[in-house]
Amino acid sequence: MPQRLAMPVKDRNHSGQLQQDYTGSEILLRCLIEEGVEVVFGYPGGAVLPIYDSLYQGALKHLLARHEQGAIHAADGYARATGKPGVVIATSGPGATNLVTGIANAQMDSIPLVCITGNVPQNLIGTDAFQEADITGITMPITKHSYLVTDVQDLPRVVKEAFHIASTGRPGPVLIDIPKDVSNARSSYSYPDSIHIRGYQPKTDPHPLQISRLHKILTKAEKPLILAGGGVVTAGAEKELIMFAERANIPVTTTLMGLGGFSGQHPLWLGMPGMHGTYAANHALLECDLLIGIGARFDDRVTMGRLDKFATKANIVHIDIDPAEIGKNVDTYIPIVGDVKKVLSTAVAEVPRTPSDAWIEKLQKWVREKPYTFCDSDEELKPQWVIRHLYESTGGDAIVTTDVGQHQMWVAQYFPFANPRSFITSGGLGTMGFGFPAALGAQLGKPEATVISVTGDGGFQMTSQELAVASLANIPVKVAVINNRCLGMVRQWQEVFYKKRYSEVDLADSPDFVKLAESYGVKAWKAENKEEAKRVWKEALSHPGPAVVDFRVAPEENVYPMVAPGTGLDEMIMGDEDK
Amino acid sequence: MRHILSVLVNDQPRVLARVANLLGRRNFNIESISVGESEEPGLSRMVIVTTGDERTMEQVQKQLHKVIDVIKVQDLSQHSAVERELLLVKVGAGPADRMEIGGIIEPFRASVVDVGPQSLMIQATGERSKLDALLELLHPYGIKEIARTGVTALSRGASKAGTAVLAGG
Numbered sequence: 001m002p003q004r005l006a007m008p009v010k011d012r013n014h015s016g017q018l019q020q021d022y023t024g025s026e027i028l029l030r031c032l033i034e035e036g037v038e039v040v041f042g043y044p045g046g047a048v049l050p051i052y053d054s055l056y057q058g059a060l061k062h063l064l065a066r067h068e069q070g071a072i073h074a075a076d077g078y079a080r081a082t083g084k085p086g087v088v089i090a091t092s093g094p095g096a097t098n099l100v101t102g103i104a105n106a107q108m109d110s111i112p113l114v115c116i117t118g119n120v121p122q123n124l125i126g127t128d129a130f131q132e133a134d135i136t137g138i139t140m141p142i143t144k145h146s147y148l149v150t151d152v153q154d155l156p157r158v159v160k161e162a163f164h165i166a167s168t169g170r171p172g173p174v175l176i177d178i179p180k181d182v183s184n185a186r187s188s189y190s191y192p193d194s195i196h197i198r199g200y201q202p203k204t205d206p207h208p209l210q211i212s213r214l215h216k217i218l219t220k221a222e223k224p225l226i227l228a229g230g231g232v233v234t235a236g237a238e239k240e241l242i243m244f245a246e247r248a249n250i251p252v253t254t255t256l257m258g259l260g261g262f263s264g265q266h267p268l269w270l271g272m273p274g275m276h277g278t279y280a281a282n283h284a285l286l287e288c289d290l291l292i293g294i295g296a297r298f299d300d301r302v303t304m305g306r307l308d309k310f311a312t313k314a315n316i317v318h319i320d321i322d323p324a325e326i327g328k329n330v331d332t333y334i335p336i337v338g339d340v341k342k343v344l345s346t347a348v349a350e351v352p353r354t355p356s357d358a359w360i361e362k363l364q365k366w367v368r369e370k371p372y373t374f375c376d377s378d379e380e381l382k383p384q385w386v387i388r389h390l391y392e393s394t395g396g397d398a399i400v401t402t403d404v405g406q407h408q409m410w411v412a413q414y415f416p417f418a419n420p421r422s423f424i425t426s427g428g429l430g431t432m433g434f435g436f437p438a439a440l441g442a443q444l445g446k447p448e449a450t451v452i453s454v455t456g457d458g459g460f461q462m463t464s465q466e467l468a469v470a471s472l473a474n475i476p477v478k479v480a481v482i483n484n485r486c487l488g489m490v491r492q493w494q495e496v497f498y499k500k501r502y503s504e505v506d507l508a509d510s511p512d513f514v515k516l517a518e519s520y521g522v523k524a525w526k527a528e529n530k531e532e533a534k535r536v537w538k539e540a541l542s543h544p545g546p547a548v549v550d551f552r553v554a555p556e557e558n559v560y561p562m563v564a565p566g567t568g569l570d571e572m573i574m575g576d577e578d579k
Numbered sequence: 580m581r582h583i584l585s586v587l588v589n590d591q592p593r594v595l596a597r598v599a600n601l602l603g604r605r606n607f608n609i610e611s612i613s614v615g616e617s618e619e620p621g622l623s624r625m626v627i628v629t630t631g632d633e634r635t636m637e638q639v640q641k642q643l644h645k646v647i648d649v650i651k652v653q654d655l656s657q658h659s660a661v662e663r664e665l666l667l668v669k670v671g672a673g674p675a676d677r678m679e680i681g682g683i684i685e686p687f688r689a690s691v692v693d694v695g696p697q698s699l700m701i702q703a704t705g706e707r708s709k710l711d712a713l714l715e716l717l718h719p720y721g722i723k724e725i726a727r728t729g730v731t732a733l734s735r736g737a738s739k740a741g742t743a744v745l746a747g748g
Contacts, residue, residue: 136593137593137596140593140596140597140600141600141604145647148593165647197647198589198650199588199589199646199647199648199649199650323641323644324638324641324642324644324645327634327637327638328638
């Protein structure tokens, strides 16, 4: 990509003083380049005209989305695939408010984003000016931090702090709101070398006393269990986790966000726990005598909100970078605050082997005897079969993104991820329309990877306009639409909990996705049975550009196992016959 | 249980909104918030009165620490502290009642700060319970308006409170 700068990074005149020569928007771009930003996602508008004018120089690659929500999800997908902060630019008012879902999505899943919004000139702020919205106020509860820049001289410090805050500690989205007069104002430029934020000093090194307490309790644990979450992926601690689990002989269950953080092929892996988790993982949670939560937040999709039934026989060890997570949902016997990678690499030294052989044998028997099951068919295309086929056809060597709902759960169940950052999903917020734009961002961050956007016919229609981006920039994402002609997960709940009163879930009048894709210049296929599915998916995979496959799957398939809301993990519904 | 939190924050625009927003969003109770300058330029001291069990209070403090503009959080309930609130109250009282009211407020060390033809304004400072007791005694005369500052507080002794600082994540 071009790193062509119109000006050197630090310009001094003959007497060595900094020139007073840059506009706020030029300074902003220089700061982004200084931070190593490769690509920004965005959409122009009145209040960001100066910024887009500076972008015109071509020093920074910009991807023009077709909706700001698409832009921010793409930045989010880029961040999840690469581990680097994603950057998005939107204009004031509606541009900024269109980012809100994406900001909340990133906040819930602890994804580093730097969101840059324009605002009306400062003399108009507070006057209900055209396209004015109080975006720092609106996003206060869903950002890690936010800035309203009132002086162009603050801009370099603010950008540096924003990247630092977004990407360190527990990552999250940071918003920088820049009034138009600040973008236009002129100032000297120098990028700060160091950073000091008095109220922000994340603790990354674990307390040695807690590590020795952990070692001590391990020697007595006959039924230990590791619950690994997204924090393992964020910290890049997958190797440390495997070493720790193997040496201490502890089985591992990975949450939705943790999938790929521990290999789905490893003999100690039990699968995902919770509402649609495996029998082995959920029953291990019920019976364990020691539960080690690692970068996991014990949310209600894992505990079912029934703490009276969750790991009641266990002492809980909780390892997390965010002290506020410890003790938030469950009582903790040993709290360990720190960076998961540092904690595990410290703890793995001299870690004792737990006396857990009999326990592991029992769990592995459950893994073998109670796998995920579905009734396959030769007449109909079953969604579970499709996901398994995506896995087999790629050998699992792919980045897969999803929205929320049935297709998301089937990917979690039937695509055993082996590597971190290969499963990109809207875990906490559960955002429809997230996966496809996220896949575009992921592909830009990982150009060599096969990137598959598994989506539903509902979710795809929320952000399908980004097909234009895929087409124009030739981003070779493969979209697998799991098309059941309805809002599957809502329909499933209406079937099971609302006496089959199917209210507003019928999507039978959706457009022909093949024609839709083709109208954007994207190659597309339809598949109604296994033979077609195999054939067209192979074509899609070998097609050098973006591709859409409309998998017309059985409409009434449900996600099982399932733990009904309000019940405990001991009350798993294993299939339709159990209802 | 009632807790008084002393929170040192950056004197930045919206810092009060950030803190109040957080407490509201996490469903924490707020009895009062007061904010003003602190001993250090650039920092304000916010005094928050809240109620909750031990677990809730731990969460309140940890969540407050996550706000980037929060520098220090101290639970004054765990220390010996002085707690004060200022009350201004307008009482309906003609000339005939003034002596009597004067007698009522005297033990509270309250004072009359404004006199109208048919009203008095009384100023009192103290702990919340003391001001509540005074208001109860003034009630029969007819209370027209009340303004209270909310609690402000400082730990006793020479040393600064808040040496135990949790790291923000």
